[in-house]
């Protein structure tokens with residue numbers, strides 16, 4: 001007997017793995033249509049009451065810290081060899097950590113191959129989807145998430161960090177500079193308060209102003225009576241029958257048991273490292289290379305965005321840590337303009353780290369006076385994050401480690417990454433422009449800060465028109481197994497310049513419609 | 525994370541004790557401390573080892589105005605780890621011993637410039653990395669450091685910065701309302 005809403009043998013349920021941006025949204029959308037959902041989440045359930053305004057303790061409360069390894073020429077492999085990504089293991093997934101920047105992709109970004117042409121070393125492809133097809137779902141996602149500057153929702157007020165960015169950007173001649181499109185309430189909305197400018201957006205928003213599936217989608221789904229959320233449930237394997245249809249999952253529950261939950265449909269939304277790892281760990285005699293992997297693309301084309309930060313010191317106080325972390329953007333460089341020496345574009349967004357994280361991430365491994373001089377200027381610093389399109393490469397890849405195992409005895413994922421020359425050229429340009437912005441605002445010193453462990457993880461189960469080019473179709477349905485879906489950022493064919501979550505949510509809303517329709521037609 | 529700063533605590537401790545007196549009788553750290561003397565009881569390292577590690581950390585992350593009491597927090601974390609893990613204890617013990625032997629007996633007795641040269645010379649060794657990677661967390665993740673660097677830490681209990689200066693910067697012109705609308 002299971003103590004759960006749905007029994008382990010109930011094979012009418014949709015099992016969703018992961019409760020973040022993709023999984024949490026999909027769960028709610030399906031439940032709203034009356035479809036029974038079992039939502040399996042490896043992490044614990046926290047709440048705005050239990051979030052901690054303190055970077056390291058919060059990190060230990062929320063982050064995914066299971067063992068992982070890294071390889072490749074990216075600096076992360078040296079500085080943080082066991083922390084390739086900065087993502088969450090908790091109900092709500094990384095929407096608990098996220099900053100809320102919510103941008104639509106541009107039309108040409110869905111057509112990377114046809115727009116940029118073939119590029120050496122890059123595994124470019126057009127999305128099997130156009131902006132026009134996704135627009136209605138972007139509308140619904142923006143409404144759901146309460147994105148500022150859409151749906152007549154006013155923008156957030158700029159904080160001190162934004163003032164510095166704005167001034168420098170305008171002096172430099174940038175045109176499109178504002179406090180961003182943010183899934184953070186600038187007015188009370190949807191039963192949630194407005195932003196109190198707490199400044200700990202990355203640590204879980206204690207006012208609930210920032211959209212997170214933890215306190216929006218998931219409670220809404222629970223209210224339908226259709227959701228069976230099981231926290232502390234780590235899925236180990238997806239199982240299938242002799243026809244090659246998935247039949248359910250095996251997962252470790254919080255007591256260390258390994259129950260089998262049967263399912264009509266399985267949707268994988270564990271973020272772009274765990275999703276391919278799970279497919280690979282589910283290999284069988286029928287699918288020796290892992291599930292949905294006839295193309296050999298599962299785990300490949302791992303993208304993390306071109307990133308980096310610029311911090312600048314001024315004569316006078318800034319106090320960048322006060323207020324909304326990422327409510328500030330310059331979008332002028334997001335266009336595709338190969339005359340700059342690279343394809344694709346990038347965004348410049350305000351960022352700030354508290355003192356503990358600034359020490360850890362400013363220049364990992366550094367010591368001595370140059371470093372301490374920067375730290376001494378902490379309250380006089382402004383900061384921006386650079387985020388741009390990076391190119392998919394087959395060799396950038398999540399694989400199973402041949403020997404190392406996690407606490408459950410499952411092979412851990414290894415994340416291999418090398419920058420493409422295009423990523424390097426873009427980063428150089430972005431650093432230079434970021435420094436120029438701050439110099440225009442009167443900076444006395446500027447610093448180039450290397451990428452943090454990846455917060456955006458994309459592409460490892462990408463969608464493609466042809467089954468041989470990717471893992472799933474334009475609805476996230478895997479090419480090989482009709483009742484197995486990819487429901488998170490691993491679906492992305494290319495990364496685009498924009499922060500990914502709005503697109504993950506739009507795709508999840510669209511996927512829910514498709515799943516409901518296919519269920520009605522008894523196609524799956 | 526704290527070092528004991530009252531005389532009573534100081535007297536209660538047993539074992540090796542690392543201690544001192546706050547240099548600055550006023551200022552942000554003094555305001556946090558109940559008394560001027562501070563002391564740290566060591567669980568596994570000797571007093572001499574503790575003193576060497578404190579000085580070593582000062583060379584790694586030199587903040588001239590930052591009290592030894594804050595650097596002592598790094599020693600505290602190293603000592604706690606060494607008490608739990610014999611390998612860490614051996615690494616630290618050997619590291620300090622090697623510094624001393626390179627210094628011809630007592631590294632701490634060298635002039636600062638000479639001390640620094642020996643720190644530089646062992647950059648990247650496991651001992652160096654152990655102290656550095658502990659320091660980069662411990663040194664900047666405590667109330668006294670927050671006070672020194674002017675970082676206020678948690679803000680939720682004060683209602684955030686909505687009414688406490690999130691946009692009080694006045695040395696640049698205000699962005700227009702299209703770019704930065706008024707707060708709610």
Ligand SMILES: Cc1cc2nc3c(=O)[nH]c(=O)nc-3n(C[C@H](O)[C@H](O)[C@H](O)COP(=O)(O)OP(=O)(O)OC[C@H]3O[C@@H](n4cnc5c(N)ncnc54)[C@H](O)[C@@H]3O)c2cc1C
Pocket residue numbers: 017018019020021022023040041042043086087088089090091092093094095097098099100101102202233234235236269270271272274275278326454455456457487488489490499500501502504
């Ligand atoms: C500090 C930070 C700031 C960010 N800011 C922004 C921003 O401003 N804008 C933006 O667009 N994006 C931002 N992001 C990125 C954003 O959070 C992610 O893109 C998004 O949450 C990814 O959604 P997902 O559904 O793919 O995965 P996640 O949200 O990470 O959810 C995956 C969930 O699956 C669970 N899981 C994994 N494996 C298993 C398993 N085997 N069994 C059970 N459960 C499992 C995990 O525990 C996790 O809860 C930020 C990220 C970070 C870390």
Ligand code: SF4
Pocket residue numbers: 184194195196197198199200201202204205206207208209210323324325684
């Ligand atoms: S600044 Fe706003 S969004 Fe960020 S944590 Fe505070 S209240 Fe939440």
